[in-house]
Amino acid sequence: xxKVTQAQTEISVVEKExxxxxxxxxxxxxxxxxxxxxxxxxxxLVFLIRRNSFDEQNEIxxxxxxxxxxxxxxxxxxxxxxxxxxxxxxxxxxxxxxxxQLIWGAGTKLIIKP
Amino acid sequence: xxxxIQSPRHLIKEKRETATxxxxxxxRHDTVYWYQQGPGQxxxxxxxxxxxxxxxxxxxxxxFSAQQFSDYHSELNMSSLELGDSALYFCASSLSGxxxxxxxxxxxxxxxxx
Numbered sequence: 001x002x003k004v005t006q007a008q009t010e011i012s013v014v015e016k017e018x019x020x021x022x023x024x025x026x027x028x029x030x031x032x033x034x035x036x037x038x039x040x041x042x043x044x045l046v047f048l049i050r051r052n053s054f055d056e057q058n059e060i061x062x063x064x065x066x067x068x069x070x071x072x073x074x075x076x077x078x079x080x081x082x083x084x085x086x087x088x089x090x091x092x093x094x095x096x097x098x099x100x101q102l103i104w105g106a107g108t109k110l111i112i113k114p
Numbered sequence: 115x116x117x118x119i120q121s122p123r124h125l126i127k128e129k130r131e132t133a134t135x136x137x138x139x140x141x142r143h144d145t146v147y148w149y150q151q152g153p154g155q156x157x158x159x160x161x162x163x164x165x166x167x168x169x170x171x172x173x174x175x176x177x178f179s180a181q182q183f184s185d186y187h188s189e190l191n192m193s194s195l196e197l198g199d200s201a202l203y204f205c206a207s208s209l210s211g212x213x214x215x216x217x218x219x220x221x222x223x224x225x226x227x228x
Contacts, residue, residue, distance in 0.1 A: 035216065043202060043222055044220075045157070045204060045206075045219035045222075047218055050216045091157075099170050100147065100162040100169050101170050101172055102147075102217060103159075104157055
């Protein structure tokens with residue numbers, strides 16, 4: 001069975017601090033895809049990144065970076081120099097080639113205090 | 115860039131009534147997904163369509179039905195509404211099914227059943 005675990009329910013940091021959101025996944029498939037989505041207080045779901053199981057390269061996009069490690073089945077997300085606008089719920093998700101649905105983690109609520 | 119369009123954005127219905135939610139995918143996207151998100155929860159996959167055929171089915175109640183039309187827009191029909199159906203309903207679209215392409219989400223329809 002497939003599963004995504006985001007053990008951190010809520011994280012609160014002061015602006016400009018770095019913060020890492022953890023994501024651990026479970027699947028027996030060899031081909032799979034991992035995603036991060038952001039859900040700000042306004043409610044929309046914003047796509048951040050997609051990674052396939054054959055690409056373990058880390059990715060950096062501005063203040064955002066992602067660390068994918070198959071050895072530990074983790075796909076962690078780091079925000080450097082956090083800003084108040086980063087406050088949101090962040091979801092990690094998994095999908096397989098064999099089906100169409102996203103399997104979601106429970107989400108991590110990130111609060112950035114000024 | 116064009117995004118996924120959902121209508122209506124807000125809907126208030128009474129118990130036992132019916133509701134129809136509409137979704138217009140990003141142009142050239144052939145796959146549509148429906149998700150239900152309760153307060154403080156992660157999105158739950160309901161159903162998906164690829165090229166107008168149902169491609170995957172999740173935890174969609176029998177009281178709900180959906181279809182994708184020839185212009186690729188999709189409608190989610192909900193009958194005999196219950197209080198527990200109150201949630202945010204998201205539609206997402208992608209270029210193709212499976213995890214190969216990321217899903218882009220619409221702004222959601224907030225359904226309140228009284």
